Every structure is written in C-alpha cells, then in structure tokens.
Amino acid sequence: MTKSVTVVDHPLVQHKLTLLRRKEASTSEFRTLLREIGLFLGYEALRDLPLGRIQIETPVCTMEAPVLAGKKLTFISVLRAGDGLLGPMLELVPSARVGQIGLARDEETLMPTKYFFKVPQDTASRVNVILDPMLATGHSAIRAVQEIKDAGAKDVRFVCLLAAPEGLKALTEAHPDVPIITAAIDEKLNEKAYIVPGLGDAGDRLFGTKGV
Numbered sequence: 001m002t003k004s005v006t007v008v009d010h011p012l013v014q015h016k017l018t019l020l021r022r023k024e025a026s027t028s029e030f031r032t033l034l035r036e037i038g039l040f041l042g043y044e045a046l047r048d049l050p051l052g053r054i055q056i057e058t059p060v061c062t063m064e065a066p067v068l069a070g071k072k073l074t075f076i077s078v079l080r081a082g083d084g085l086l087g088p089m090l091e092l093v094p095s096a097r098v099g100q101i102g103l104a105r106d107e108e109t110l111m112p113t114k115y116f117f118k119v120p121q122d123t124a125s126r127v128n129v130i131l132d133p134m135l136a137t138g139h140s141a142i143r144a145v146q147e148i149k150d151a152g153a154k155d156v157r158f159v160c161l162l163a164a165p166e167g168l169k170a171l172t173e174a175h176p177d178v179p180i181i182t183a184a185i186d187e188k189l190n191e192k193a194y195i196v197p198g199l200g201d202a203g204d205r206l207f208g209t210k211g212v
Ligand SMILES: O=P(O)(O)OC[C@H]1O[C@H](OP(=O)(O)OP(=O)(O)O)[C@H](O)[C@@H]1O
Pocket: 078, 079, 080, 081, 082, 103, 104, 105, 106, 110, 112, 132, 133, 134, 135, 136, 137, 138, 139, 140, 141, 167, 193, 201, 202, 203, 204
C-alpha cells in the first residue's frame, strides 16, 4: 500500500523551481532557491505532527494554545546534495536531531555506494525525514530508507525536490509505507539516468564542483 506521494504545487514553489532549474542559475542562487523551496517541502512533510495544548497568557487574556506534542524529529541528509535541504528543515524545527548517510551513485552501474552513516540512537521513537533533492532511479533513496529502517526506524518520510516517474515507482514499490514529498514529478530519465528536464547534478550545483 502506498501511503502517499505529495506534489507541492504551490505557485511560489513552482516559480522558484523554474528559477533554480535554469542552467544560468549561479551556485549562490541555486543554494538560496533550494533553501526557500525546502521550507515549503518541510511544511508539507510535517503537516501531520500532533499538537497538544498549553496555557499561555496573551496581553489580553489566558488561552489554551497549540504546541507540538513532543514528537521527536530526526532529519537525515543524504550526502552531499541532501545538505541543501537540511538548513531549511532545521530552520523549521531547530531542536531536531540530524543524521547523515553518505551515498555516491556509481554512474556506470547506477548503484549507490555507502561511505558514511551516522544517525541518532533512538530512531524507533522518532519521525525520520530523509532529505535528498533528487529521486532518479530510486536506488539511492531505497538504500537510504533501508539503512534507516535497519537502524530501527518505524516512521520514515522522504523529501525531494524532483522525482522521476521511474524512481517514484521503485521507491513506492520497495517501501510502500514511506510518504514521499516532492516539488515536481518530471518526465523521465535519460540514457545516463539523469532526470529530464531535471536540473543536472544537484550536488555539483549546490557545491560548485562541476568539472572538479
Ligand atoms: O535515484 P538515483 O539514481 O540513485 O540518483 C539520485 C542520487 O544521485 C545524487 O547523488 P550523487 O550520487 O550524485 O551524490 P552527490 O550528492 O555527492 O553529488 C542525488 O543526490 C541522489 O542521492
């Protein structure tokens, strides 16, 4: 059963995504736009967080006011490109814990190699939000979700910027319990398994490493 795929189709998100996709966008513009879109993606990914109530006093009267009901959060960045979404998520929830999974896609086999893994310990009791701008073949996302589940996670969500139909299908088939939040579903993968129309290599664009 597929829990959900949410496309954040708000006009502001779609406008910013267009600016970010442009090949002329500088590293600095790319970073800024990814941060701005990341705030909206995080807003959607955390929409179902439970609320409790506390009593506060406004200058006018006492009220029972809503507050987050103590669900602990972990944001997991899939290195490197996931770091572009980590900043905005932490702006939304500064108290969240942070994990990192280093995955590098082999451009020949299209399979990811894991080179780093560190997540907070009490994974099972937390909402675990995996961050990676690109869902292409889905191999990296499937591996990232499996690694975090192997560490005990029950509530896992996946936030990306762009998803290819191929990657969406693969991830939802492998992990039907994981909600996916994306800003767009693109047309297809090309012969090198890059997302079309896409934005190129997200890690290189975020860190300015193209050609290095
Ligand atoms: O869905 P897939 O086909 O697995 O491709 C998507 C992966 O490729 C990119 O990472 P990359 O391996 O380029 O690492 P980087 O972030 O260090 O550039 C991207 O950030 C995803 O992790």
